[in-house]
Amino acid sequence: xxxxxxxxxxxxxxxxxxxxxxxxxxxxxxxxxxxxxxxxxxxxxxxxxxxxxxxxxxxxxxxxxxxxxxxxxxxxxxxxxxxxxxxxxxxxxxxxxxxxxxxxxxxxxxxxxxxxxxxxxxxxxxxxxxxxxxxxxxxxxxxxxxxxxxxxxxxxxxxxxxxxxxxxxxxxxxxxxxxxxxxxxxxxxxxxxxxxxxxxxxxxxxxxxxxxxxxxxxxxxxxxxxxxxxxxxxxxxxxxxxxxxxxxxxxxxxxxxxxxxxxxxxxxxxxxxxxxxxxxxxxxxxxxxxxxxxxxxxxxxxxxxxxxxxxxxxxxxxxxxxxxxxxxxxxxxxxxxxxxxxxxxxxxxxxxxxxxxxxxxxxxxxxxxxxxxxxxxxxxxxxxxxxxxxxxxxxxxxxxxxxxxxxxxxxxxxxxxxxxxxxxxxxxxxxxxxxxxxxxxxxxxxxxxxxxxxxxxxxxxxxxxxxxxxxxxxxxxxxxxxxxxxxxxxxxxxxxxxxxxxxxxxxxxxxxxxxxxxxxxxxxxxxxxxxxxxxxxxxxxxxxxxx
Numbered sequence: 068x069x070x071x072x073x074x075x076x077x078x079x080x081x082x083x084x085x086x087x088x089x090x091x092x093x094x095x096x097x098x099x100x101x102x103x104x105x106x107x108x109x110x111x112x113x114x115x116x117x118x119x120x121x122x123x124x125x126x127x128x129x130x131x132x133x134x135x136x137x138x139x140x141x142x143x144x145x146x147x148x149x150x151x152x153x154x155x156x157x158x159x160x161x162x163x164x165x166x167x168x169x170x171x172x173x174x175x176x177x178x179x180x181x182x183x184x185x186x187x188x189x190x191x192x193x194x195x196x197x198x199x200x201x202x203x204x205x206x207x208x209x210x211x212x213x214x215x216x217x218x219x220x221x222x223x224x225x226x227x228x229x230x231x232x233x234x235x236x237x238x239x240x241x242x243x244x245x246x247x248x249x250x251x252x253x254x255x256x257x258x259x260x261x262x263x264x265x266x267x268x269x270x271x272x273x274x275x276x277x278x279x280x281x282x283x284x285x286x287x288x289x290x291x292x293x294x295x296x297x298x299x300x301x302x303x304x305x306x307x308x309x310x311x312x313x314x315x316x317x318x319x320x321x322x323x324x325x326x327x328x329x330x331x332x333x334x335x336x337x338x339x340x341x342x343x344x345x346x347x348x349x350x351x352x353x354x355x356x357x358x359x360x361x362x363x364x365x366x367x368x369x370x371x372x373x374x375x376x377x378x379x380x381x382x383x384x385x386x387x388x389x390x391x392x393x394x395x396x397x398x399x400x401x402x403x404x405x406x407x408x409x410x411x412x413x414x415x416x417x418x419x420x421x422x423x424x425x426x427x428x429x430x431x432x433x434x435x436x437x438x439x440x441x442x443x444x445x446x447x448x449x450x451x452x453x454x455x456x457x458x459x460x461x462x463x464x465x466x467x468x469x470x471x472x473x474x475x476x477x478x479x480x481x482x483x484x485x486x487x488x489x490x491x492x493x494x495x496x497x498x499x500x501x502x503x504x505x506x507x508x509x510x511x512x513x514x515x516x517x518x519x520x521x522x523x524x525x526x527x528x529x530x531x532x533x534x535x536x537x538x539x540x541x542x543x544x545x546x547x548x549x550x551x552x553x554x555x556x557x558x559x560x561x562x563x564x565x566x567x568x569x570x571x572x573x574x575x576x577x578x579x580x581x582x583x584x585x586x587x588x589x590x591x592x593x594x595x596x597x598x599x600x601x602x603x604x605x606x607x608x609x610x611x612x613x614x
Contacts, residue, residue, distance in 0.1 A: 073360035077157060081164040088116055088161040092227055095444050095485060096270050109484055113441065116161075116219050117487035121145045121314075122199075122307040123437060126206035126213050127488050130434040135489035145314065152315040156301060156308050157340060157357035162218035163301050163308075167340060167359075170293040177297070185296060186339040188352055192302045196387045197395040199309035204399025209430065210461055211488070212402065214437030216306050221286070224440040224464065228276040228453065229283030235270050276443060277452040277469070301357065302342050309385070312354035316383040319375050322351045322362075329370040335362035345371060351381040406461035417457040418598040421468035421579060424475060424515045425483040425494040428604050429458075435490035438464040442482035442491060448473035450581065451482065466491075468517060470581025470597050475517065477501035477544045477580065501545060501578055518579030519601035519610065520549070520572050527594035529569045533559040537568050539583035539595050549576035550583060574601060574610055 095113040114137060117123055124138040144155050156163045177185055202213030214220045242264070245257025265271065276282075292299035301308050322345060329347035336346060338361035343352040345362035347370070363371045423442055426432050443451040443466055450473030453464040466482070468475060478501070483493045496502055500514030524530040529537070540550040552568035559565055572595075579597050587593035601610050 074364045080158045084159045085161045085164045113485050114487040119144050122310050129206040148311050148314045149317050151320050152318040153311045154358045157359040162222050166293045166298045169290045170297040174294040176295045183333050183336045186336040188342050188344045193387045194303050195309040196385050197391050199306040200395025201399040202306050208403040209434045211437050220437045220439040225282050225286035227444040228440045229279040232274050274449045298340050323372045323374045325370040328368045334365045353381050353383050354385045420457045421517050423482040423491050424499050425491045432490050435488045436465045441485040442466050445481045445485050470584035474581040474585040514578050516578045516603040518597045518599045519574050519577050520583050520597045523594050529567045533557045538586050540570050542582045542586040549573050
């Protein structure tokens with residue numbers, strides 16, 4: 068293949084995989100389908116990129132002592148790395164592609180000699196290997212904290228929970244006035260745009276997520292860092308890149324430098340993405356090369372070529388010393404008890420921490436959850452949100468149900484369908500047991516329970532203010548209803564006796580879906596609320612009644 072075609076082929080590959088990733092992310096959402104209103108399923112392999120991720124597969128195996136379905140597909144990436152080096156980072160990874168695009172934008176800090184110098188290898192590029200070691204050790208200790216920094220988790224969490232909802236809001240803000248215009252042509256244009264965009268990119272409902280602004284700002288800051296340092300994330304932090312760099316030491320494809328024809332013009336450094344020193348006179352750093360092929364294309368004398376089985380002067384292993392390796396080990400060992408201090412995995416945790424249906428017990432859940440946000444993105448009622456302090460530091464950005472924003476749909480199990488690591492075990496609507504006629508034969512004991520609802524009688528309108536209201540009972544979706552009413556004679560402020568229906572909870576039937584809390588008409592704080600007490604996933608969180 069001609070040299071000039073390699074970068075073009077790589078760019079085409081990057082575009083294809085970036086568009087594929089965005090398409091899968093956009094369609095990780097409930098959309099109208101011919102199957103009918105009760106047909107709540109996805110029809111796209113939204114877990115594809117996570118199943119390709121060797122870092123997720125490895126840490127999942129270390130933390131849970133098992134390998135969840137589909138994660139063996141990571142060998143599709145890992146095995147070729149043994150032959151081709153870090154081709155995934157340069158040709159496939161969507162996060163790398165975004166870094167590449169931003170890094171190529173004009174920047175005052177990367178001009179002339181500054182640009183050449185910035186693309187030389189730097190010792191701080193070994194930080195990512197320290198991060199990798201710490202993440203692997205933490206996984207051995209039972210936590211998937213590496214999910215905070217995994218590139219696919221970062222992308223889905225940032226784009227899916229922040230940028231896409233913001234884009235959705237902005238587009239609707241423009242289109243909605245057009246649709247309501249009194250001018251026929253403008254109205255038709257607005258309606259047509261809405262129809263097309265709804266089919267392609269717009270979500271059918273406007274979502275918002277807790278900490279969405281923070282997640283978006285952090286992501287944009289990472290991209291902006293590439294304006295100063297080419298592929299800042301890939302070179303210095305990305306643990307997946309570090310893993311692939313470590314594996315690539317055995318790759319049989321290497322860079323051949325023809326010293327006789329090289330005049331040390333340094334043009335190979337102008338567009339170098341990895342900071343791997345392709346220039347003459349110094350060793351080539353195999354573990355840092357992203358196989359972007361820019362150096363080969365930039366060389367005016369054809370002094371650089373990639374060849375198989377070359378025994379050239381090169382640094383095959385990551386340049387990480389014993390001190391940095393010990394730092395990574397110490398950080399991995401220390402971070403788990405520090406994160407778990409005063410947080411509690413059982414009764415000590417926040418009583419309003421409601422996990423999605425099918426979630427494992429808290430300890431097992433945190434050993435699998437990679438904080439990717441797929442379950443939150445797909446939730447049709449926008450009820451799942453990233454935690455901040457509800458689950459302690461270890462549980463940061465893991466999913467929690469927020470009933471005041473949205474309740475758990477009885478027939479929906481989409482969160483269990485999209486979870487790539489088994490933190491939310493895949494269940495069926497029948498196993499969930501919330502649909503009418505299923506799981507009700509034994510008082511709902513067969514159903515998956517997220518928690519139990521309780522009343523604040525000092526705020527409930529029929530109890531505290533002698534005002535009629537049974538909205539919570541009307542919204543309760545289980546059958547028989549977990550909320551029932553009893554008639555009672557009360558005296559209002561005028562001294563008159565009136566008969567009201569006062570709601571009560573049957574804890575044996577309540578599944579903790581949050582519909583009652585969502586529907587409560589009190590604006591500031593609901594009179595009925597759901598706590599994790601009684602959740603079926605944890606034996607330690609049961610309601611204990613005295614004899």
